[in-house]
Amino acid sequence: MPDAQDLESYLLRKFSEHVGLPEAELLSEDMTLAALITRSDRMTNSVDLMEAFARTSNGLRKDFGLRVRLPALSLDTPVSKVLAIFLEEVRNPERKSA
Amino acid sequence: MSPVHFDEVSLTLSVRPNDLDSLGHVNNATALEYLEAGRWAWLAHHGLSRGGTVVAVVSRVEVDYRREIPPGDVVVRTVLESPAGDDLDEDGLNYRASFRQRVYLGEGSASLAVEAVVNVAFLDAATRSLASLQQFLTVARGDAVASRETSP
Numbered sequence: 001m002p003d004a005q006d007l008e009s010y011l012l013r014k015f016s017e018h019v020g021l022p023e024a025e026l027l028s029e030d031m032t033l034a035a036l037i038t039r040s041d042r043m044t045n046s047v048d049l050m051e052a053f054a055r056t057s058n059g060l061r062k063d064f065g066l067r068v069r070l071p072a073l074s075l076d077t078p079v080s081k082v083l084a085i086f087l088e089e090v091r092n093p094e095r096k097s098a
Numbered sequence: 099m100s101p102v103h104f105d106e107v108s109l110t111l112s113v114r115p116n117d118l119d120s121l122g123h124v125n126n127a128t129a130l131e132y133l134e135a136g137r138w139a140w141l142a143h144h145g146l147s148r149g150g151t152v153v154a155v156v157s158r159v160e161v162d163y164r165r166e167i168p169p170g171d172v173v174v175r176t177v178l179e180s181p182a183g184d185d186l187d188e189d190g191l192n193y194r195a196s197f198r199q200r201v202y203l204g205e206g207s208a209s210l211a212v213e214a215v216v217n218v219a220f221l222d223a224a225t226r227s228l229a230s231l232q233q234f235l236t237v238a239r240g241d242a243v244a245s246r247e248t249s250p
Binding site for chain 2: 044045047048050051054055057058061069
Protein backbone atom coordinates (compact mmCIF):
# COMPACT_ATOMS: atom_id res chain seq x y z
CA MET A 1 0.00 0.00 0.00
CA PRO A 2 1.37 3.47 -0.87
CA ASP A 3 2.17 5.86 1.96
CA ALA A 4 -0.28 8.58 2.92
CA GLN A 5 1.50 11.34 1.02
CA ASP A 6 1.68 9.33 -2.21
CA LEU A 7 -1.96 8.42 -1.82
CA GLU A 8 -3.00 12.01 -1.26
CA SER A 9 -1.05 13.10 -4.34
CA TYR A 10 -2.64 10.32 -6.36
CA LEU A 11 -6.15 11.22 -5.22
CA LEU A 12 -5.66 14.90 -5.94
CA ARG A 13 -4.20 14.17 -9.38
CA LYS A 14 -6.98 11.79 -10.37
CA PHE A 15 -9.77 13.93 -8.99
CA SER A 16 -8.30 16.96 -10.76
CA GLU A 17 -8.27 15.00 -14.05
CA HIS A 18 -11.86 13.91 -13.69
CA VAL A 19 -13.26 17.32 -12.78
CA GLY A 20 -11.11 19.10 -15.36
CA LEU A 21 -9.53 21.67 -13.06
CA PRO A 22 -5.84 22.12 -12.12
CA GLU A 23 -4.73 20.66 -8.79
CA ALA A 24 -3.41 24.04 -7.68
CA GLU A 25 -6.78 25.66 -8.29
CA LEU A 26 -8.57 22.99 -6.29
CA LEU A 27 -6.33 23.46 -3.28
CA SER A 28 -5.43 27.13 -3.37
CA GLU A 29 -9.03 28.25 -3.03
CA ASP A 30 -10.25 25.13 -1.22
CA MET A 31 -13.48 25.54 -3.15
CA THR A 32 -16.70 23.84 -2.21
CA LEU A 33 -18.22 21.09 -4.34
CA ALA A 34 -20.90 23.53 -5.50
CA ALA A 35 -18.23 25.99 -6.64
CA LEU A 36 -16.35 23.18 -8.30
CA ILE A 37 -19.38 22.23 -10.41
CA THR A 38 -19.81 25.85 -11.42
CA ARG A 39 -16.14 26.30 -12.30
CA SER A 40 -15.62 23.07 -14.21
CA ASP A 41 -16.39 22.88 -17.93
CA ARG A 42 -16.91 19.13 -17.58
CA MET A 43 -19.64 19.22 -14.98
CA THR A 44 -23.15 20.60 -15.01
CA ASN A 45 -24.78 18.86 -12.07
CA SER A 46 -24.19 16.66 -9.03
CA VAL A 47 -24.42 13.48 -11.12
CA ASP A 48 -21.28 14.62 -12.95
CA LEU A 49 -19.64 15.22 -9.58
CA MET A 50 -20.55 11.74 -8.36
CA GLU A 51 -19.11 10.31 -11.57
CA ALA A 52 -15.82 12.14 -10.87
CA PHE A 53 -15.75 10.56 -7.40
CA ALA A 54 -16.58 7.16 -8.85
CA ARG A 55 -13.79 7.34 -11.43
CA THR A 56 -11.31 8.35 -8.76
CA SER A 57 -12.48 5.39 -6.69
CA ASN A 58 -12.18 3.09 -9.73
CA GLY A 59 -8.60 4.29 -10.21
CA LEU A 60 -7.76 3.37 -6.61
CA ARG A 61 -9.14 -0.11 -7.16
CA LYS A 62 -7.28 -0.68 -10.43
CA ASP A 63 -3.95 0.88 -9.43
CA PHE A 64 -3.74 -0.15 -5.78
CA GLY A 65 -6.43 -2.77 -5.23
CA LEU A 66 -8.18 -0.47 -2.76
CA ARG A 67 -11.96 -0.32 -2.60
CA VAL A 68 -13.45 2.96 -1.49
CA ARG A 69 -17.01 4.16 -1.70
CA LEU A 70 -17.62 7.72 -0.59
CA PRO A 71 -20.68 8.62 1.44
CA ALA A 72 -23.05 11.31 0.19
CA LEU A 73 -21.55 14.74 0.71
CA SER A 74 -23.36 18.06 0.78
CA LEU A 75 -22.43 20.56 -1.91
CA ASP A 76 -20.99 23.00 0.65
CA THR A 77 -18.25 20.48 1.53
CA PRO A 78 -14.79 21.89 0.70
CA VAL A 79 -12.46 19.85 -1.52
CA SER A 80 -9.90 19.51 1.28
CA LYS A 81 -12.49 17.73 3.41
CA VAL A 82 -13.42 15.44 0.51
CA LEU A 83 -9.77 14.42 0.19
CA ALA A 84 -9.54 13.85 3.93
CA ILE A 85 -12.63 11.62 3.84
CA PHE A 86 -11.25 9.73 0.86
CA LEU A 87 -7.98 9.09 2.72
CA GLU A 88 -9.82 8.02 5.86
CA GLU A 89 -11.93 5.58 3.83
CA VAL A 90 -8.77 4.14 2.28
CA ARG A 91 -7.20 3.63 5.70
CA ASN A 92 -10.36 2.27 7.25
CA PRO A 93 -12.82 1.12 4.56
CA GLU A 94 -15.21 -0.48 7.05
CA ARG A 95 -15.79 2.73 8.92
CA LYS A 96 -18.75 4.86 7.82
CA SER A 97 -17.66 8.45 7.29
CA ALA A 98 -19.93 11.24 8.48
CA MET B 99 -15.57 -9.31 -13.27
CA SER B 100 -14.48 -8.16 -16.71
CA PRO B 101 -14.94 -5.12 -18.92
CA VAL B 102 -18.24 -4.97 -20.79
CA HIS B 103 -18.73 -4.23 -24.46
CA PHE B 104 -21.84 -2.71 -25.99
CA ASP B 105 -22.56 -2.44 -29.73
CA GLU B 106 -23.65 0.60 -31.67
CA VAL B 107 -27.35 0.10 -32.38
CA SER B 108 -29.24 1.34 -35.42
CA LEU B 109 -33.00 1.98 -35.51
CA THR B 110 -35.01 2.94 -38.60
CA LEU B 111 -38.12 5.06 -38.04
CA SER B 112 -40.70 6.45 -40.44
CA VAL B 113 -41.52 10.10 -40.01
CA ARG B 114 -45.21 10.43 -39.10
CA PRO B 115 -47.38 13.21 -40.53
CA ASN B 116 -47.91 14.64 -37.06
CA ASP B 117 -44.13 14.88 -36.56
CA LEU B 118 -44.03 17.75 -39.05
CA ASP B 119 -44.44 21.39 -38.16
CA SER B 120 -45.79 24.26 -40.27
CA LEU B 121 -42.65 24.26 -42.40
CA GLY B 122 -43.22 20.61 -43.34
CA HIS B 123 -40.13 19.30 -41.55
CA VAL B 124 -39.72 17.39 -38.29
CA ASN B 125 -40.17 19.57 -35.22
CA ASN B 126 -37.06 19.96 -33.06
CA ALA B 127 -38.75 18.48 -29.99
CA THR B 128 -39.85 15.45 -32.00
CA ALA B 129 -36.21 14.78 -32.85
CA LEU B 130 -35.67 14.26 -29.12
CA GLU B 131 -38.37 11.57 -29.22
CA TYR B 132 -36.45 9.84 -32.04
CA LEU B 133 -33.36 9.89 -29.83
CA GLU B 134 -35.33 8.37 -26.95
CA ALA B 135 -36.62 5.63 -29.25
CA GLY B 136 -32.99 5.01 -30.26
CA ARG B 137 -32.00 4.51 -26.62
CA TRP B 138 -34.90 2.09 -26.07
CA ALA B 139 -33.71 0.13 -29.10
CA TRP B 140 -30.20 0.16 -27.66
CA LEU B 141 -31.49 -1.36 -24.40
CA ALA B 142 -33.56 -3.98 -26.22
CA HIS B 143 -30.63 -4.94 -28.47
CA HIS B 144 -28.53 -5.67 -25.38
CA GLY B 145 -31.27 -7.61 -23.59
CA LEU B 146 -31.79 -4.90 -20.98
CA SER B 147 -35.33 -4.45 -19.73
CA ARG B 148 -36.86 -1.18 -18.57
CA GLY B 149 -39.12 -0.54 -15.63
CA GLY B 150 -37.15 -2.35 -12.96
CA THR B 151 -36.28 -1.19 -9.48
CA VAL B 152 -33.41 0.92 -10.85
CA VAL B 153 -34.37 3.26 -13.67
CA ALA B 154 -32.42 5.40 -16.11
CA VAL B 155 -33.19 9.12 -16.24
CA VAL B 156 -31.84 11.74 -18.62
CA SER B 157 -29.66 14.27 -16.80
CA ARG B 158 -28.42 16.32 -19.76
CA VAL B 159 -28.94 16.61 -23.50
CA GLU B 160 -26.64 18.48 -25.86
CA VAL B 161 -28.08 18.52 -29.36
CA ASP B 162 -27.03 19.96 -32.72
CA TYR B 163 -29.59 20.23 -35.49
CA ARG B 164 -27.60 19.98 -38.72
CA ARG B 165 -30.27 19.77 -41.41
CA GLU B 166 -34.02 19.62 -41.69
CA ILE B 167 -35.74 16.26 -41.66
CA PRO B 168 -38.37 15.87 -44.40
CA PRO B 169 -41.02 13.12 -44.55
CA GLY B 170 -39.49 9.66 -45.12
CA ASP B 171 -37.34 7.29 -43.12
CA VAL B 172 -34.70 8.28 -40.57
CA VAL B 173 -32.00 6.13 -39.02
CA VAL B 174 -31.08 6.67 -35.35
CA ARG B 175 -27.64 5.36 -34.37
CA THR B 176 -26.85 5.06 -30.69
CA VAL B 177 -23.53 4.25 -29.09
CA LEU B 178 -22.46 4.29 -25.45
CA GLU B 179 -19.60 6.76 -25.50
CA SER B 180 -18.72 6.80 -21.81
CA PRO B 181 -17.93 4.73 -19.85
CA ALA B 182 -16.57 2.46 -22.56
CA GLY B 183 -13.61 0.19 -23.10
CA ASP B 184 -11.50 -0.24 -19.99
CA ASP B 185 -13.55 2.42 -18.17
CA LEU B 186 -16.61 0.18 -18.17
CA ASP B 187 -16.10 -2.60 -15.68
CA GLU B 188 -18.88 -4.51 -13.97
CA ASP B 189 -16.80 -4.51 -10.82
CA GLY B 190 -16.31 -0.75 -10.98
CA LEU B 191 -18.54 2.17 -10.15
CA ASN B 192 -20.14 4.69 -12.51
CA TYR B 193 -23.03 7.04 -11.94
CA ARG B 194 -23.34 8.48 -15.43
CA ALA B 195 -23.59 7.02 -18.90
CA SER B 196 -23.11 9.20 -21.99
CA PHE B 197 -24.66 8.19 -25.28
CA ARG B 198 -23.69 9.70 -28.61
CA GLN B 199 -26.67 9.61 -30.91
CA ARG B 200 -27.01 10.59 -34.55
CA VAL B 201 -30.08 10.82 -36.73
CA TYR B 202 -29.51 10.30 -40.46
CA LEU B 203 -31.80 10.80 -43.41
CA GLY B 204 -32.18 7.27 -44.78
CA GLU B 205 -29.35 4.75 -44.75
CA GLY B 206 -26.58 7.00 -46.07
CA SER B 207 -24.13 8.19 -43.45
CA ALA B 208 -23.49 11.43 -45.35
CA SER B 209 -26.88 12.87 -44.46
CA LEU B 210 -26.48 13.67 -40.78
CA ALA B 211 -29.51 15.59 -39.54
CA VAL B 212 -29.16 15.55 -35.75
CA GLU B 213 -26.23 14.84 -33.44
CA ALA B 214 -26.58 14.64 -29.68
CA VAL B 215 -24.82 13.63 -26.50
CA VAL B 216 -27.28 12.39 -23.91
CA ASN B 217 -26.19 11.89 -20.31
CA VAL B 218 -28.13 9.40 -18.26
CA ALA B 219 -28.13 8.87 -14.50
CA PHE B 220 -29.72 6.03 -12.55
CA LEU B 221 -32.21 6.18 -9.72
CA ASP B 222 -33.58 3.70 -7.26
CA ALA B 223 -37.24 3.88 -8.29
CA ALA B 224 -38.53 3.51 -4.73
CA THR B 225 -36.25 5.89 -2.84
CA ARG B 226 -35.41 8.24 -5.75
CA SER B 227 -31.79 8.12 -4.63
CA LEU B 228 -28.84 7.89 -6.99
CA ALA B 229 -27.88 4.39 -8.10
CA SER B 230 -24.96 3.19 -10.18
CA LEU B 231 -24.81 2.04 -13.78
CA GLN B 232 -23.68 -1.34 -12.50
CA GLN B 233 -26.79 -1.63 -10.30
CA PHE B 234 -28.94 -0.70 -13.29
CA LEU B 235 -27.31 -3.38 -15.46
CA THR B 236 -27.82 -6.02 -12.78
CA VAL B 237 -31.53 -5.20 -12.50
CA ALA B 238 -32.10 -4.68 -16.24
CA ARG B 239 -30.60 -8.08 -17.02
CA GLY B 240 -32.91 -9.67 -14.51
CA ASP B 241 -30.00 -10.75 -12.31
CA ALA B 242 -31.57 -9.23 -9.22
CA VAL B 243 -34.87 -11.00 -9.82
CA ALA B 244 -33.10 -14.28 -10.54
CA SER B 245 -31.06 -13.83 -7.38
CA ARG B 246 -34.17 -13.19 -5.28
CA GLU B 247 -36.03 -16.11 -6.81
CA THR B 248 -33.23 -18.52 -6.05
CA SER B 249 -32.73 -17.29 -2.49
CA PRO B 250 -34.02 -19.57 0.25
